[in-house]
Amino acid sequence: PTSGILGGNQGIAIKNTLLKLLTSHYRHYRGDIANPKRILIASTTGLGDTLWATPAIRALKKEHPDSKLCVLTSPIGNQVLKNNPYIDHILIMKSASLIHAPKLVCEIKKFSPDQIFIFHTSQRIALPLCAMNRAKSIIGTQGLNKGLDALLTQSFPSTYQHEISRRMQMTGLSGDETLEWNISSEEAQWAREFMKQFSTPIIALHPGSKDRFKQWPAEHFIKLGQKCKEQLRAQIMITGNASEKPLADLIAKSVDGAVSLAGQLNIRQLGALLPHFKCFVTNDTGPMHMAFATKAPTIALFSPTDPNLCGSHHAKNSVTIAKNKTCFPCLRKKCHDPFCMRSIGVEEVLQHIAVNLK
Structure with missing residues (x-):
């Protein structure tokens, strides 16, 4: 610990220096390779960040069909990438703890990548482990x-562009930049059976968000749900994770006939249900990106x-407000009261929903 001895920035600088020294011993090669045989992609953050990697993953595999492609990701990223046909192997970074580092280093070494892409890593240790x-x-x-940054052999400047395009830029490839979510036949069958109980x-409505x-x-969600029920004769469903259940239940109780599924679905199940919704109204959060990927009719706030x-990037059936x-x-x-989000009107959202229902 550096508190009480060094300031926070000093502590981080010392940690970074130690990590650079630690990895410098292992760095023997530099430069690009035209035909990589084993590609490792590091994307160890959240749901949306992992989905942003899928167009680049697809492009790399199509460009190098004979190569082995491995993704280093988080536990939730592992769920996001399930059934992806362009991935040969997945390594899971369960935590940023140094206790787990030796095992992960061995797993990466066993895969033996000759090319590594650092798409997004929240953990400071992730890049050194790859290096x-x-x-x-x-x-x-x-x-x-x-x-x-010194651990990179090649770097691109950070510019104003969509996160999907930033990842594609690193690969040097162009092509389809739509997100990838692969629903298995078993998941699709489960979703069809599940939806039979609803009109x-x-x-x-997805009212939650990490932030x-x-x-x-x-x-606003309550008013929207009430109007959708009364004017559009729709069945209202509220989605969310377990931590968002109180919010989802509050909204469901305020809208006649609404059903809260918060805390009842894992992300694979939600992904299978999304294409069955006539409209999915959501904040900027992980399930929004899932909706884009599954081509569900989406209104993103x-x-x-x-x-x-x-936000939406070449996503079909999506509207951004x-x-x-x-x-x-x-x-x-x-921020304890997001005034800017309040400025999005209920009637404005309702009009877009009505168009989707037509």
Whole structure:
């Protein structure tokens, strides 16, 4: 621990220096390779970040069909990438703890990648673990590696572009940039059976988000649900994870006949259900990207985050409603009442839903 002895920034600098020294012993090769035989992609963050990697994964495998492609990802990323036909192997980074590092280093070394792409890693240890394996090429984006850019053999400047395009840029390839979500026949059959208990059309509302400043107010979701029930004769369904259950239940209790599924579905089940919804209204959160990937009719509510960077990107059946930020600079996680999200009107969203129902 550095608290009480060194400031936070000093502590991070020392940790980064130690990590660089640790990995420098293993770095013997530099430069690009034209025909990599074993490709490793590091994407160890959340649901949406993992989905953003799928177009680049697809492009790499199509460009190098005889190569082996491995993804280093998080436990939730493992669920996102299930059934993906372009991936040969998945390594799971369960935590950033140094206790688990030796095993992961051995697993990466066993795969023996000759080319590594650092798409996005929240854990400072992830890039050094990859660098220990003597890959000929380690490619990433400048300034996104927690002070460890020196471990890259090739880097691209961070520019204003969608996160999907940023990942594609690293591969040097072009092509289809739509997201990939692969529903198995078993998952599809389960979804069909599950949906038989509900009347149609179904309008699903996803009121939660990891960050509160991205959330449309609960009272807006309630009003929207009531109007959809009364004017459009729709079955209202509320989705969310276990932590979002109180919010989802509050909305469901306020809308006649609404059903809350919060905490009842895993992400694979939700992914299988999404194509069955007549409309999916969601904040900027992981299931939004799942909806884009499954081509579900989606209305995405944005502010203060930028949809040009992290919103719909070549997604079919999607509408983005975005409002300008009201605070400069944006308070983000310190925001207790997101005024900008309140500026998205219920009637505006309802009009788009009505179009979808037609």
